[in-house]
Amino acid sequence: MSKISIGKRLKRGGYIALLFSLLLTTANAYTTERVVLVIIDGLRYSEGLGDSDHIYTPRMAALAEQGALVNDFQNDGYTYTSRAIPAIWCGAWTEINTFSDPACSGSSNSTTQLPTVFEYYRKQVNQPASDCVYTLKDLCSWKASFDENYGPDYWPLYHAEGSTDTDVWHETEQIISDLAPHFLLMYLADVDHEGHSDNWDNYLAAIQIADSLVGKLWDVLQADSAYSGRTTLFVTNDHGRHDYDFSGHGDSCPGCCQIQLLAVGPDIQAGLLSEEPRSIPDIAPTIGELLGFTAEQSTGTAMLELFDGTSELDSKPNQTPSSIRFTKIFPAPFNSELSIEFELNTSESGQINIYNLRAELIWTNTVVAALGNVRTFSWAGTNQYQNPVPSGVYIIQLTNGLESVSQKVILLK
Numbered sequence: 098m099s100k101i102s103i104g105k106r107l108k109r110g111g112y113i114a115l116l117f118s119l120l121l122t123t124a125n126a127y128t129t130e131r132v133v134l135v136i137i138d139g140l141r142y143s144e145g146l147g148d149s150d151h152i153y154t155p156r157m158a159a160l161a162e163q164g165a166l167v168n169d170f171q172n173d174g175y176t177y178t179s180r181a182i183p184a185i186w187c188g189a190w191t192e193i194n195t196f197s198d199p200a201c202s203g204s205s206n207s208t209t210q211l212p213t214v215f216e217y218y219r220k221q222v223n224q225p226a227s228d229c230v231y232t233l234k235d236l237c238s239w240k241a242s243f244d245e246n247y248g249p250d251y252w253p254l255y256h257a258e259g260s261t262d263t264d265v266w267h268e269t270e271q272i273i274s275d276l277a278p279h280f281l282l283m284y285l286a287d288v289d290h291e292g293h294s295d296n297w298d299n300y301l302a303a304i305q306i307a308d309s310l311v312g313k314l315w316d317v318l319q320a321d322s323a324y325s326g327r328t329t330l331f332v333t334n335d336h337g338r339h340d341y342d343f344s345g346h347g348d349s350c351p352g353c354c355q356i357q358l359l360a361v362g363p364d365i366q367a368g369l370l371s372e373e374p375r376s377i378p379d380i381a382p383t384i385g386e387l388l389g390f391t392a393e394q395s396t397g398t399a400m401l402e403l404f405d406g407t408s409e410l411d412s413k414p415n416q417t418p419s420s421i422r423f424t425k426i427f428p429a430p431f432n433s434e435l436s437i438e439f440e441l442n443t444s445e446s447g448q449i450n451i452y453n454l455r456a457e458l459i460w461t462n463t464v465v466a467a468l469g470n471v472r473t474f475s476w477a478g479t480n481q482y483q484n485p486v487p488s489g490v491y492i493i494q495l496t497n498g499l500e501s502v503s504q505k506v507i508l509l510k
């Protein structure tokens with residue numbers, strides 16, 4: 098398996114303006130229409146995708162080869178379920194409140210202080226609960242927020258059935274068939290439960306079951322015309338387990354904090370091992386990026402480095418109203434030479450700038466084009482000193498000084 102490593106650390110401050118222009122020019126350019134998020138409770142990374150032999154997680158390892166794995170993904174807050182799962186929902190470490198839950202016969206239940214991805218999605222994208230489903234085993238599920246701008250009108254459809262992960266999978270399969278929600282969260286609890294039982298074999302067996310269910314889920318999605326080719330799957334977990342005792346968790350040891358983030362789908366780079374450090378709050382804005390909502394109170398940022406430039410390159414450039422545009426950028430990904438076809442709206446000169454994901458300008462050139470004429474420019478994958486640049490994602494920006502358009506490209510050596 099060949100893995101590509103990109104970007105060490107973004108300098109976020111200097112990146113915002115460029116990112117903003119990138120988002121403006123590539124909005125709705127994703128092929129992804131549906132997102133499925135799987136949370137495997139309490140899977141320690143050393144028995145998951147952190148094991149290079151993938152003994153217990155062969156299906157997820159295969160998906161990681163088709164998609165992207167974040168090499169350094171952390172629970173950066175509380176390494177226990179009741180705080181970490183709400184942090185995944187909210188894209189932030191949120192306070193938890195209690196309320197009398199009519200859906201649980203009025204017994205006391207938990208609700209998040211901050212709004213959740215479900216609420217952001219349902220309100221901003223204007224979808225009914227049937228389009229936003231949360232499957233889990235039969236327990237009184239913790240609820241989303243009572244935020245004044247969001248709240249129960251935008252909660253997901255909680256579908257709690259059965260007592261094992263396999264039961265949850267069968268319910269999920271039914272939901273996919275019956276409702277085909279655009280946003281689905283499947284929560285698998287057994288790995289954590291078996292870990293606490295202090296039985297190593299049962300813990301490993303639970304991991305193998307969870308892995309096989311993720312594989313079955315992906316197979317079902319690929320066989321379903323509503324999902325196939327337009328669904329991004331994320332698989333993560335809330336926390337790991339102690340390095341020194343697999344039966345417990347909850348402190349800041351590496352075993353508890355290092356978790357997994359696997360992404361696979363039409364907009365995700367294939368075979369990417371991303372070196373950009375990430376953490377739980379980054380999941381919600383990444384889902385929002387794909388589904389078209391903003392996780393307003395998230396403290397994280399979308400993991401754009403996982404995304405492939407291909408779908409933007411395939412999209413019709415004239416969807417953007419800008420009067421300057423790329424007409425074609427190819428091949429995608431490119432290996433040695435990238436052809437950039439563009440139009441400027443004046444006969445005056447413009448500029449092509451190429452940035453890496455650290456927002457460093459690595460190449461720039463003045464270009465001239467007659468009004469309405471398509472011009473072609475090629476970039477040989479070098480910096481201004483003619484030295485080859487490494488494999489990775491690059492951002493091509495065309496500007497005439499008044500407006501600019503940008504597209505991501507992938508250099509794959």
Ligand SMILES: [Zn+2]
Binds near residue numbers: 290
């Ligand atoms: Zn636990």
Ligand SMILES: [Zn+2]
Binds near residue numbers: 346347350
């Ligand atoms: Zn620990």
